[in-house]
Amino acid sequence: MPKRHKSRKKTQHPEGLSQKILEILRKDRSQGFNYKQISAKLKLDDASSRNQIIKNLKNLQGKGTLQEIDRGKYILAPSMNYHTGILDVNSRGTGYVIVEGMEKDIFVNTKNLNKGLKGDVVEVYVFKRKKSGKIEGEITKILERKRTEFVGTISISDRFAFVECTGYNMYTDIFIPKSQINKAENGDKVLVKMEGWEENSDSPIGTVLKVLGKPGEHNTEIHSILAQYGLPYEFPPEVEAYADNLDTSIQPSEIKKRRDMRKTLTFTIDPKDAKDFDDALSFEKLENGNYEIGIHIADVSHYLVPGTVLDDEAFERATSVYLVDRVVPMLPEVLSNNACSLRPHEEKYTFSAVFEMNHKAEVVDKWFGRTVTYSDARFAYEEAQHLIENPKSLTIPKDISITDKAYDVDPAIAEATLELDRLAKVLRSKRMRAGAISFDKVEVKFRLDEHNEPEGVYFKESKDANKLIEEFMLLANRSVAEFIGKQSPTKTFVYRVHDEPDDEKIAALENIIRRFGYKLNTQDKNSTSQSLNKLLKDVNGKKEQNLIDTLAIRSMSKAVYTTNNIGHYGLAFDYYSHFTSPIRRYPDVMVHRLLQHYLDGGKNADSSEYEDKCKHSSDMEYLASSAERDSIKYMQVKYMMDHQDQDFLGVISGVTEWGIYIEIISNKCEGMVRLGDLQGDHFTFDKEEYAVVGDRTGKKFTLGDEVYVKVKNADLVKKNLDFTMLGSKEEYTPKDMY
Numbered sequence: 001m002p003k004r005h006k007s008r009k010k011t012q013h014p015e016g017l018s019q020k021i022l023e024i025l026r027k028d029r030s031q032g033f034n035y036k037q038i039s040a041k042l043k044l045d046d047a048s049s050r051n052q053i054i055k056n057l058k059n060l061q062g063k064g065t066l067q068e069i070d071r072g073k074y075i076l077a078p079s080m081n082y083h084t085g086i087l088d089v090n091s092r093g094t095g096y097v098i099v100e101g102m103e104k105d106i107f108v109n110t111k112n113l114n115k116g117l118k119g120d121v122v123e124v125y126v127f128k129r130k131k132s133g134k135i136e137g138e139i140t141k142i143l144e145r146k147r148t149e150f151v152g153t154i155s156i157s158d159r160f161a162f163v164e165c166t167g168y169n170m171y172t173d174i175f176i177p178k179s180q181i182n183k184a185e186n187g188d189k190v191l192v193k194m195e196g197w198e199e200n201s202d203s204p205i206g207t208v209l210k211v212l213g214k215p216g217e218h219n220t221e222i223h224s225i226l227a228q229y230g231l232p233y234e235f236p237p238e239v240e241a242y243a244d245n246l247d248t249s250i251q252p253s254e255i256k257k258r259r260d261m262r263k264t265l266t267f268t269i270d271p272k273d274a275k276d277f278d279d280a281l282s283f284e285k286l287e288n289g290n291y292e293i294g295i296h297i298a299d300v301s302h303y304l305v306p307g308t309v310l311d312d313e314a315f316e317r318a319t320s321v322y323l324v325d326r327v328v329p330m331l332p333e334v335l336s337n338n339a340c341s342l343r344p345h346e347e348k349y350t351f352s353a354v355f356e357m358n359h360k361a362e363v364v365d366k367w368f369g370r371t372v373t374y375s376d377a378r379f380a381y382e383e384a385q386h387l388i389e390n391p392k393s394l395t396i397p398k399d400i401s402i403t404d405k406a407y408d409v410d411p412a413i414a415e416a417t418l419e420l421d422r423l424a425k426v427l428r429s430k431r432m433r434a435g436a437i438s439f440d441k442v443e444v445k446f447r448l449d450e451h452n453e454p455e456g457v458y459f460k461e462s463k464d465a466n467k468l469i470e471e472f473m474l475l476a477n478r479s480v481a482e483f484i485g486k487q488s489p490t491k492t493f494v495y496r497v498h499d500e501p502d503d504e505k506i507a508a509l510e511n512i513i514r515r516f517g518y519k520l521n522t523q524d525k526n527s528t529s530q531s532l533n534k535l536l537k538d539v540n541g542k543k544e545q546n547l548i549d550t551l552a553i554r555s556m557s558k559a560v561y562t563t564n565n566i567g568h569y570g571l572a573f574d575y576y577s578h579f580t581s582p583i584r585r586y587p588d589v590m591v592h593r594l595l596q597h598y599l600d601g602g603k604n605a606d607s608s609e610y611e612d613k614c615k616h617s618s619d620m621e622y623l624a625s626s627a628e629r630d631s632i633k634y635m636q637v638k639y640m641m642d643h644q645d646q647d648f649l650g651v652i653s654g655v656t657e658w659g660i661y662i663e664i665i666s667n668k669c670e671g672m673v674r675l676g677d678l679q680g681d682h683f684t685f686d687k688e689e690y691a692v693v694g695d696r697t698g699k700k701f702t703l704g705d706e707v708y709v710k711v712k713n714a715d716l717v718k719k720n721l722d723f724t725m726l727g728s729k730e731e732y733t734p735k736d737m738y
Helices: 017-027 035-042 047-062 218-228 237-244 309-317 333-339 381-389 411-433 464-485 503-516 525-538 545-555 586-599 607-641
Strands: 066-070 073-076 082-089 095-098 106-108 121-128 135-144 149-156 160-165 174-177 189-196 205-213 266-270 279-285 291-298 347-357 363-374 377-380 443-448 454-460 495-497 560-562 648-655 659-664 670-674 683-686 691-694 700-702 706-715 720-728
Touching (some): 017 047, 017 073, 017 135, 035 047, 047 066, 047 073, 082 106, 082 135, 106 121, 149 174, 149 205, 149 218, 160 189, 189 218, 218 607, 266 464, 279 464, 291 363, 291 411, 291 464, 309 586, 309 607, 347 464, 363 464, 363 586, 377 381, 381 464, 411 464, 454 607, 503 545, 545 648, 586 607, 607 706, 607 720, 659 706, 670 706
Parallel strands (some): 106 135, 670 720
Antiparallel strands (some): 066 073, 082 095, 095 106, 149 189, 189 205, 266 279, 291 347, 347 363, 443 454, 495 560, 648 659, 648 706, 659 670, 683 691, 706 720
């Protein structure tokens, strides 16, 4: 008989043990682990498995993958495969890590994001996939969260709640304990704070900070836009109290410290609905035939004292935010609309750039410093434009008057306006010859009723009166930057810089405009700017104007604040700064302070401190402009909800593998026709042709084509417009033509 053997306990042979060990060590690269700790994490408690863990640790150490930092305790060895970068996550939940200095971004599969969210600073481990050989990454550590506060819609159950966040490309909800819902009701829009994310949990845990309201309601959506970008919509009580207690009276003792220009003819030109006037122009003929022209700017820095709660709040905000229905100011109203606003027939403290100019608009002398001024008059752009277009008329008609009745203008002010307009045109002509680029993109504005409902759409044009103000503001900004920038030794200063456009972006722009019969000469810096100007002039008034204007702007580098001056490509200035809007931009306040500091003979300022402030200001400017765009998109969707039965003619403004984007010509509202919704054929995206093509019929929808659409769905919460394709301009007759 065969001998019977005792049955043995089956030994565990865990698969992929080395990889599992590495995963544990990657999750916390700074902490060492021994075989017992790794056994516990892997839940392997038999002797054989522990021996295999010890053997694998020794093998990995021998290969140089691990480093023994203490007896039996290991960490990952320093490796070239680890990088630090910023994580971007797309709407499909996959990520890319942008690493400075690397040519290509590192692709990260959803399963390897490891709790990383869009914008986070992360450590990423780069590896090559065995089967495909493609380079991929795995997030091994979250070094810094981009944000911890999110806007979303809350769903409440008996024991807990979840907040679904839109607009962040979030691939998870946020779990909210029932005790942390802060009186929110099911379906409310809320601001939620992410408190933590446990290792084995699919969702982070959070607390509701604020209930914003019911989705779709006007104030809810506007406050949600601000909260989404971390922008405030009210001042803390202590900041309001501080501002209310400021002495805003004009004192004789302060006037003595300033250049008194109250008797010089001075006036403002601003939008008709403006509430704050932060710049004014003065004009005086000199005995030698030249002109003395003053650009007078509200002296905000007189009231904004470093180290106070008011200054801290202004710095944190860094900019006013201009939403479609309101302004969220950088400064409390007592300053922005009163003390610092250069209102007519009031004396104000100002910071001025004063120029002596000859008849050819050449600057023959300049002066910078603190002043006190008196505004003799206030003009709206429309009123100044009327004077420019009707040089022999001194009467402002009722229909454009800010007083709602016709009135006569002081002849001296009318004469000053006409001469300033002539000089501005000379300055602009010089600037364009030097290579400046003229971006006069159409601005969409809404006429709102008293309930902030959109009654209509109009387009804001930049006319001679706007350009008059623009040229003299540019002159002041450039001259202040030159005055400090050209001093030796070099002094720390705040510049507004704009780099040359990226070659790849310009090449992509050329590719698209060629379809419309345009071309660029990119031989050198000057020829590029000149041909861009020609392009912008040639498309003016054409159906493709807004599309090409938008694409041309996107091809440009982004203007930012910095202490490192590289010049301003778009304006063709070697030196440029922001000096003229301290009521609404904190960098202008910094410029005022530094300019006065150097005028007083102060020593060189700390460049690293100001560079940090510049970066913060640039970041806040980006958030503010994003919020402004979202508010316009929201109002466009709201407007189109009331026009769902109407046929609209639009231009195809984008083509992708998932749909066609169409911009309506009459109101610039943009929406999408999904490829699956196109009737009569199965359509495929052709990347080279910027088109979608019918597989059977060969029918083609191409970038720039004019087509008729109607609204299929308008989603106020997601700010999305979906269109139904009715047909091309040639094949479809709209309803209202019958």
